[in-house]
Amino acid sequence: MTDDAKRSGLSRRSFLRSGAAGALSGGLAAGLLTEEAAGAAADTDAPKTVGPGPVEIELEVNGVTRRLAVEPRVTLLDGLRDRLDVTGPKRVCDRGTCGACTVLEEGRPIYACSRLMIESAGRSVTTVEGLGSPDAMHDVQQAFVENDAQQCGYCTPGFVVATAALLARHPAPSEQEIEAGLGGNLCRCGTYKGIRAVVEGAGGGGVSGG
Amino acid sequence: MRPFGYAAPATVDQAVGLLEAEGSEALAGGTDLLSLLKDDVERVERLVALGGVTGLSGIELAGGMLRIGAMTTLQELRDHDDAIAALPALSVAIDGVASPQLRAMGTVGGDLLQRPRCWYYRRGFGLLALAADGRSMVTAGDNRYHAIFPEGEARFVNPSSLAPLLVAVGAEAVVRGPAGERRQPVEALYRAPEVDGERENTLAPGELLVGVEANVEGSRSAVYEVRQRRALDWPLMAAAVSLTGSGARTERARIVLGHAAPVPHVATAAGDLLAGQELTPETVAAAADAAVEGARPMSGNRYKVQLARTAVRRALGRAAGMEI
């Protein structure tokens, strides 16, 4: 626990008392809950307020459990990039309007810039790094390379994650499903043609979201 | 963002208790609130996270009554086949929020209570955007997306895509606060602020939206949105209609405009005009004209009057299943 947290009178237990109840009903994988937290969920006392100083949280990032102390105001995007050195998700608009920060939370595509990291406590987050590595690329990553679906590459990590989410939901997406599924991502360099080729290739069974 | 505290209640009562304190604000999906905090347009002492509160999410359909919890995400609602079958126009309203990320994060309560997009408000000039000398920045400046039915000095528009439809079908908002539960028509959630600092919704400190309920049996509804971009933007104009009556004759019609006024704008006269009438190209056109009667566009948004007319005509056409 950090000094800041001590100063504001917080303990790990107090965070879990307030945070775990929420995480529980949010469908948290039971395995991630400490016993202490599970006990606290039944507690009917008014939950404690944590912060504004750092609060210790735990979340799963790309399959690895990470523990860190973050202020409640830190977004998932900034926490990933600045604290955990997971720099795949990019900070472009920081306002939920471009998609460069797209990650999967519990399998659902979200804007990491528009989520507080503390809200992801106890959940699993997958970034572009978690889909595959340069030596063992995910089908979608491979298809982006083959279809030359990037230029400056700034939007690419978000597009790759959004594409994987789209294909997981619709393995052979229709025109409409493609537009709705990738409508949350922008590319300033205009690589849409290549990205469309990636997704349309999926219809032929070449690419899968899984 | 400035520093703030964070609490995650497990029950509605706990949430109400926390929200009563000055400077506390409800956090749903965060897609709107975090932007406002980053831009320092709103300030909070503490966020009260609703994500873990039991009884706030979920969808129920029984005996024609559709109940939607405030923390239900837009995607969950879109994926609920029974709810969409009962009120198909919901799919049009939700698909308009054209980003899977926003649909996965954004909640029904957050959509209804999202703050106006008015760029004067978003730049910190307040909802009424009055200059130091008391004059309106909106009338003097760029007002292309603003209200054609301003109320007093309030010239922003209500941004919610769900609100016009829910108002058209006569949905009720279920609100919980320190004094217990109250129900009110969804349109009563909104108001046009009269002085700076007043909010555009009617929730008192400590109150939170629990959900919405609507009887969706025996009516036909439709939404028509006019959009500049199909994704990542709000409509320029929207119309929602709900019709009752059997056969060709309409018994009752409710017509509601979005993006036209500081609140979802109920076009009462237009609806009344259709009562007892058969929907024909002529009656529909008359209703569309009536819907914009009394509009007071400003220097840059006259075009929205015609958009409103068109949206009403096409929404009525959709509801009646005819090409107009």
Ligand SMILES: Cc1cc2nc3c(=O)[nH]c(=O)nc-3n(C[C@H](O)[C@H](O)[C@H](O)COP(=O)(O)OP(=O)(O)OC[C@H]3O[C@@H](n4cnc5c(N)ncnc54)[C@H](O)[C@@H]3O)c2cc1C
């Ligand atoms: C690029 C972009 C395009 C968009 N396009 C559209 C569009 O076309 N149509 C549309 O309708 N929306 C659109 N949106 C808005 C989006 O739908 C909203 O941001 C979202 O629905 C808000 O939900 P949330 O759960 O994230 O709310 P939050 O950001 O968490 O909350 C919003 C506000 O509501 C309050 N609040 C939330 N839930 C409750 C509750 N249960 N009780 C009391 N207060 C509550 C919060 O305190 C806050 O003030 C768009 C957003 C973006 C970024």
Ligand code: FES
């Ligand atoms: S950085 Fe998150 S959407 Fe643009």
Ligand code: FES
């Ligand atoms: S490749 Fe440059 S923004 Fe998309």
